[in-house]
Amino acid sequence: MENKPINVLLIEDSPGDARLIQEILAEVQEARFNVQRADRLSEGLVRLGEGGIDVVLLDLSLPDCHGLDTFVKVHANAPMVPVVVLSGLDDEVLAFTAVREGAQDYLVKGQVEGNILHRAIRYAIERKATEEELRRSEERYRSLIESAVDAIFTMKLDGTITSLNPAFEAITGWSCSEWLGRSLWDILHPDDAPAAKDLFEAFFRGEPLQPYEGRVQSRSGEFIVLEIRATPQMEHGEVVGFFGIGRDVTERKQAQERLQELYEREKELRQELAERTAQVEDAYLKLYQLDQMKDSFLSTVSHELRTPLTSIKGFAEILLSYDDEDKETQREFLTIINEESERLTRLINDLLDLSRIESGRMQWQTSKLSLQEVIDTAVNAIHALSAQKQLDVSVDVQPDLPPFWGDKDRLVQVVTNLLGNATKFTPAGGKIGVRAELVKEGEPPNLREVIRVSVSDTGIGISAENRESIFEKFRQIGDTLTDKPRGTGLGLSICKEIVQHYGGRIWVESEVGSGSTFYFTLPVADVVEQRGSGVQGEGEEKIEQELGKVILVVDDEPNIRKFLKHELASRGHEVIEALGGTEAVQLARKHHPDLITLDVDMPDINGFDVTALLKSDPGTKDIPILIISVVDDKERGYNLGANDYVTKPIDGKDLMEKVATLLTRRGESKTAPVNDDRTLVRTIATQLKSKGFSARVTGGEDETSNGQPPSADSSTEPNAA
Incomplete structure (x- = not known):
């Protein structure tokens, strides 16, 4: 406004008043005014008709018109031009009436200053522009409502309908007048109205208004499905009603229902096909699994039996063939035969032990034991092997440890297995430590006292991925560059079964190159009742497990x-x-x-x-x-x-x-074989996967996780048990 002059039409018959206003406007610094004067209303109306006027300063007392009629005529001829009324002291009430009729402002002659007049003119122009924009907006809004294809309505808080657009008539066949003043709940199907009421009541509990689908009965008696969306109408920060839109979704709902029927039928057919396919696949898979189980068992046991038998047979033949062998050579060969025989014995014992434990047929000779005696027995059992590698084996048993319940032979077996592994994977001159102490396990208020045994070494360590599976059946961990693991990999699995049988747990902490520490815990005798000895029969409750x-x-x-x-x-x-x-x-x-x-x-x-x-x-x-x-x-x-x-x-x-x-x-669901024979490994992995177990082939350049048996759908793999 300040960048270009404001065109002012001054309709004033008094030359003195007109000159005073012009002088006042000329002194305003913030804006420039282009003032045109008319001393008669008729002259002013002509000038207004020519256009280009930004604001009118109007005296209500003119020679050819007087009073409120003066403003009415100006406003009628130029409704878009803002009018500021100029009044004398004696007709201020009349000027105020003109403002109520649409004039933007009024000023009292003789009390007008430059800033006041400038502000009145500027506000008059701005208010008029705002009113015009509001009018155009209302016209657009009304046009949109009148031309909308969706039914649009407003209603009071109690559901009374206050307005409807023509689309309501087109959709329902009812005239708008028939439903104005009636309740929205009456037009909805009786079964649908309660749910609609609940949505609006939920809004007043602070929940957002949700879209709603309800049936509306048309004039013809048919029910039309309307998708209704409503928003609150606000006045002074309070909800006074609702504005709603109802869209006819009848055809869409009917199409959805037809699609749903087709989908359900297709689903039934797919289910029937899947069941029959599954029956065929299941029969095929069972045959395949039986064959693979046979091959896997024969391959594993054959590998572990043939190797020591070859040594036994070979050295026995040498001894039988040569009568003149010296005593030292004979002793060496007989020692090898004895060691390989013990290896076979351990293999058979491991297989039998695991089978007995898992079937509940293990003989548990349970008694109250001293841990010092158990550890001493195990250390003596591996003394020869540890001395051969010049290993430093230390034992640290906390004095006055409480006794505990257990089978001495089985617990010696646990410690011996852990010491044997430590000896095998610790280089010559290394250290092995056995420690036993009473510790608290768990978090308050569930603390309990347990005996914790640890076997640590300075060996090669175990990688993170192998720590997850080292206690699984058939799992063997070794340094494949310097040492080839032997045996079935059942030792740690058996240790886990024994420890868990007595209510303890077993785990390992290790880093590659930094050695390993195996831990297991056992509840003390005053915490766990003595468990019965003897064989667990099929009719007995397996409480100890x-x-x-x-x-x-x-x-x-x-x-x-x-x-x-x-x-x-x-x-x-x-x-x-x-x-x-x-x-x-x-x-x-x-x-x-x-x-x-x-x-x-x-x-x-x-x-x-x-x-x-x-x-x-x-x-x-x-x-x-x-x-x-x-x-x-x-x-x-x-x-x-x-x-x-x-x-x-x-x-x-x-x-x-x-x-x-x-x-x-617990603990019977996952197995992972480790073997250097890649063909054998894949065979075992295939058999395990086909039974639903998790198996992973690792090591070598072709590391893979494949190995599932062929099926009608090769992309379907049984879930891990």
Whole structure:
């Protein structure tokens, strides 16, 4: 406005008043004014008709017109031009009336200053421009509503309809006048109205308004499906009503229903086809698995039997063929024969031990034991081998360790296996340490005292990927550049089974090149009751296989946690508690419990998401998860990896049976063979994968994870057990 002159039409019959106003405008510094004067209304109207006027300064008392009629005529001839009324002291009321009728402002003659007049003119122009823009906006808005193909309505808070557009008539056949003043709930189908009311009531509880599909009966009696979207109408910060749009989606809904019918039929056909295909594949896979199991067993056992038998047979033939062999040579050959015989004995014993443990037929000669005696026996067993490599073997047993329950021969077997591995993988002149101490395990209030035994060495160490699977059956770890592992790889797996049988746990800490430390724990005698000796029969309860475990209980309800803790602790288990999903994930990764009981409906992360997180984490994927929830969605739980599912309310006996079953099965699901014969390795891996286990071929230049048996659908691989 300041960059170009403002065209002012001054309609004033008094020369003195006109001259005064012109002088005042000339003195204004902030703007330039181009003032044109008319001393008659008729003359002013002519000038207005020519255009180009930005604002009118109007005296209401003119020779040819007087009073409010003066403004009315100016406004009628130039409604778009802002008018500022000039009044005398005696007609100020009249000027104010003109403002109410549409004049932008009024000024009293004799009291006008430059800044005041300038501001009045500027505000008048701006207000008029704003009013004009508002008018055009309202016209556009009205045009859009009138031409819209969707029904548009407004209603009061109680649902009373206050306006409807023509599209409502086109869609429903009802005239707008028939429904103005009536309730929206009356036009909806009786079955749909309550849900619509609920949406609006939810809005007043702070929830956003959601789209809604409801049926509306047309004049012809048919029901039309309208998709209704509403927004609140606000005045002075308060909701006074609603603005809504209703779109006819009847054809779309009918098409969706037809598509759904077709989809359901297709789904049935696909399911039927999948079932029949699965039956064929299952029959084929079972035959294939049986064949592969036979080949795998024969290959593994053949490799471990033929090697020592070859040595025994070869040296025996030498001794039989030569009568003049010196005594020293004979002793050397007989020593080799004896060592290979012991190797065969260990192989057979390992196979039999694992079979007995897994089948529940192991003889457990349980008694109260001293750990010092167990460790001394194991150290003496490997003395010859450690002395041959000049290894420094140290033993540090904490004085006055409490006794514990166990089978002496089996626990000696555990320590001997760990010492044997340490001796095998520690270079000559290295160190091996055996340590036993009483420690606290778990977190308050679930602390318990256990005896922890560790066997450390200064050997080659174990890589991170092998630490995950070293306790699996048939897994062998060795330095393939300097040492070829021998045996079936059952030693550590048997150690794990023995330790877990007595309620303990076993693990390893190691870095490549920095040696290894194997740990295992055993509950003290006053914590775990003595377990019975003898053979476990089929009719007996397998309590020893699931006592003394660490169980993570996850539930945000304290009473549920208290119940579960009581039931589990009364059976000898250590219980760790988590109040929510986030804490559950953290505790599972920290403590690696033997079992997790998991609620679904929790405030931070729900149980399904926790299951997905733990089952996708290599460090926790093998922990059994028992979901306990009011949410009956077993299919989803199983698909995410849950091992079992119980719905609340809980049957205590049934729950404890499921806990016992899962604890008994723990550790039987994954196997990974390690062998230098690539063909044999692939054969074993193929057989394992075909049974649903996780197998990975490693080492060599062609590292791969292939090995699944051929099937009708080669992209489908059985899930890990």
